[in-house]
């Protein structure tokens with residue numbers, strides 16, 4: 001998808017009857033089963049694992065993967081449709097599900113046959129949960145800056161370090177751990193990181209403190225401490241030293257899922273505001289009769305549709321296998337900021353009830369802060385967009401673009 005001279009075909013979004021049928025199934029689950037429990041999950045800050053198991057039975061953990069590996073044989077578009085429906089009621093629930101894709105996707109893209117059978121298949125079926133362990137106390141956006149080490153000893157690697165903010169870290173059976181297999185100075189820094197699959201219960205893999213964050217309550221991230229953790233070399237995903245490539249390719253796909261979370265949250269805020277504005281009266285008139293409220297609702301509607309179209313577009317482009325990096329960054333920024341903007345507008349429309357924790361709109365505002373941050377902050381997405389545009393223009397010299 002070219003920035004300077006795009007073709008109209010680059011904006012194709014093809015939604016099939018199968019896509020819509022799948023959406024209906026997920027919507028029914030979300031409305032009937034998740035909606036009544038969403039507020040409790042947030043208030044008690046505890047995930048409903050029975051419901052997670054039900055979501056697994058619906059096929060929500062393996063949507064785009066081939067059936068031979070436990071998947072549903074769908075695509076990224078099916079996955080974003082499902083994610084949007086789930087996030088409309090609980091972004092925390094969609095995050096518990098979504099974080100698995102940060103492990104299953106790299107195995108599907110970079111793993112060997114044995115890894116696909118042994119690890120991808122149970123994750124895709126929702127039989128085992130997974131966690132992606134990249135972020136550290138000293139490195140988040142700069143993934144090549146991680147300092148966890150993996151030292152080769154015979155046919156094994158010994159891993160030492162600490163990971164922070166790991167979603168599902170307290171629930172996972174399978175971890176994808178990133179560590180340095182060569183020092184940052186010895187090669188190009190992004191070439192020295194490797195991705196390892198580690199099973200829960202392996203000595204040296206320790207779950208640390210829960211990190212209390214303002215949003216996605218019910219799905220709080222944790223610390224993971226790696227203390228002389230021994231991993232056989234056959235558990236390396238992709239090539240030794242190419243872990244940054246594995247991670248960044250995973251995030252290119254994953255952030256379309258975050259865009260879908262933003263779309264679902266933005267939709268939820270719009271629905272809450274509309275419902276309130278058609279029921280609440282002041283000075284003898286419904287709130288919706290005031291032009292000031294109508295303009296806010298119109299802006300919220302624009303935000304939702306823009307977010308949704310860009311999310312579907314990014315998910316459609318992943319099928320072509322090229323040019324979706326910029327699209328997924330654009331979708332992530334627009335959708336997560338739509339969620340924040342709509343939550344804020346809904347709060348204003350709803351007055352004191354908007355800031356009441358019982359009305360669930362303040363939850364959308366809190367959740368929006370997290371989705372703007374994880375899988376690459378929105379400013380990091382802006383850098384990605386600029387790098388892609390520069391590439392299209394043939395500009396390669398760093399000082400001009402970063």
Ligand SMILES: Cc1cc2nc3c(=O)[nH]c(=O)nc-3n(C[C@H](O)[C@H](O)[C@H](O)COP(=O)(O)OP(=O)(O)OC[C@H]3O[C@@H](n4cnc5c(N)ncnc54)[C@H](O)[C@@H]3O)c2cc1C
Pocket residue numbers: 099131132133134135139140141142164165166167168213216221370373374375376377378379380383
């Ligand atoms: C709830 C939650 C769940 C998470 N789950 C996971 C998980 O499962 N696995 C995992 O590995 N990580 C996870 N993370 C970590 C998340 O991916 C990182 O927090 C995120 O990538 C940002 O890293 P950081 O917090 O270290 O910020 P930093 O990298 O320190 O950045 C701080 C600020 O500086 C800006 N900045 C940084 N570099 C630049 C630059 N070059 N130009 C302009 N601005 C810049 C950033 O945009 C940001 O605003 C999670 C985080 C949260 C909050």
